Amino acid sequence: MKTNLAKANNKKLKVVQINGGHNILKKLNSMGIFDGSLIEKIASYNHGPVIVKVMNSQLAIGRGMAEKIIVEEV
């Protein structure tokens, strides 16, 4: 089931789509978040940032940006 990263459960996820402009895409891509990449959501603050594990590092992503990342559970 597809959902956005802000709403997804704390699980291993696969990125299927990024609904962002050029800048956001570039930012996310350079940190290893791109169509088809595997990430793991590990925590989420109420109305606040989402924390994901990408490759071997942890990233905090603001809510707005997280909502633009469409993921599905794997």
Next chain:
Amino acid sequence: MKIVLVGNPNVGKSVVFSYLTGYTAISSNYPGTTVDILKGKTRLCNNECEVVDVPGCYSLEGESVAEKVASEIIKSKDYDIIFNVIDSNNLERNLLLTLELLALRKPIVIIATKTDIAKNKGIDIDYDNLSDILDIKIFPVVATAGIGFSVLEREVSAVFNNFKLPVPKIEIPSDITEKWKMIGEITLKVQKIYHKHPSFLERLEEITTTPVTAIPLAFVLIIISFYVIRFIGEGIINYVFDPLFNNYYMPLVDRFSSFFNEGFLKNIIFSKNMTPLEGFSVLTTGIYVSFVVVLPYVFAFYLILSVLEDIGYLPRLAVILDRLSHKIGLHGYGSIPLIMGLGCKVPGIFSLRILESNREKIIAASLLFLISPCMPQSAMIFAILSKYPLIYTGIVFVYIFFVGILASYVLNKMLKGTSDDLFIEIPPYHKPVFKNLVFKMRLRITQFLLDAVPFVMGGILLINILDIFSILDLLSKYFAPVLNKIFSLPAQTSSIVMLGFLKKDVAITLLAPFNLSLKEIMVSCFFLVTYMPCLASIFVLLKELGKKITFYVIVFNLLISLIFTFIFSQSLKLLF
């Protein structure tokens, strides 16, 4: 020969830089400590080499100013060799930049840092294999301990002396997704990750990231830090510096003063009242305030800040504060200048560069001056309120914080636009390295001694002279109505407000000899912290953000400060 040090943020470039050059670069465990370009000479290879520490970037296509600066330097190709610093704990992510650098076809070697930490985590990297695949030299090091540098030095010297610098030949795809694919294949070949039981630090990472535990823990940590600072500061004062001063120093000064005849000269040096904190003698009050009252707290503060920095707690605090930051027009990244500003405003202002929009820079700059008293200021607030229960110190800090938030909320509503989203790497916790800690403390305390102490002494001398010539009384009369009516402060404090313009970070201590009441101290602490940025930060702000913005920031600051000092003094009157 010109070397550029390039790598992701927080991989340890500054440590490598310090090691290569012997220069003093501050390193901490959070991304973005270096935003300025550092240059130094190294004597690798008997050649005089210049080393340039480029701000950290994840990719050459980055969007923040710091990243643009980095990419501009790298793409200019105005250097002889790249030292690409990569973090062994994060091989995969780090390799993106490496591939981009390889595509430039400039001579390059890789320095892989934090190899010890990676090994402990069960990350096993076959560096030889990686070196074969990429067709370049790789030097695994433990930069904090200096391990691995002798090999680097030897081999790099050999290369330099032959004047045959290794140019990479490997084919690099131009599309970023293709690059990631290539990286995935490479890591599969060279990296094995063994499952290990989560270490204590890893479990700590978990509970400080999960909101349910992280938020209360942050509160507890801040409160504990408060108590520890007070405990250490008071301990040093009561058991070391105060006895030393009274038992050894004061008798010397007494004897020294007896050589002088009563008169003008004696008055200038020893003032009318020699008792420390009562008169304005440079030799008694000056020394006492600088070394006995403030220095112990400066030490305690820097110790706590440096430990929190090195462990890697601060970015987590940024995450917790993100929602609040958003409401006041900053994304969580905006808290980095603020956190750096807790040390000193100047690096705080420099790190404004990591923010992308001008709007955020204005908000962050205003907030920087309002919300976070710098280290000497904080230490002085602690020191001057140390004879009262800790709660009053707490009230002052909470009020400063509250006003900062409120002001920035207003600013956010006034300025058009929205703030960007948080996007920040959270580094794993590291055990603080004792050597790094000592180095940082030494640097910061030396800075305090060279910077603040002469000013305190000079300030006290000046006040003493003003006092002798009765100018102090004159000034007091002139400013009395303002200070008295609006802030309920005694008129004599006007001279300090004026001195504060020159170097406000230490002005608070000058209040010590005035015998103010608790209420008056609290109000003047707030006013002196907020009313104006110190001269040094005004200059840096001018350089970084230009005349117009600097002017707005200062005016906004003063306005907020006047209004809220008034409110503070009125509400304290009502309360007690």
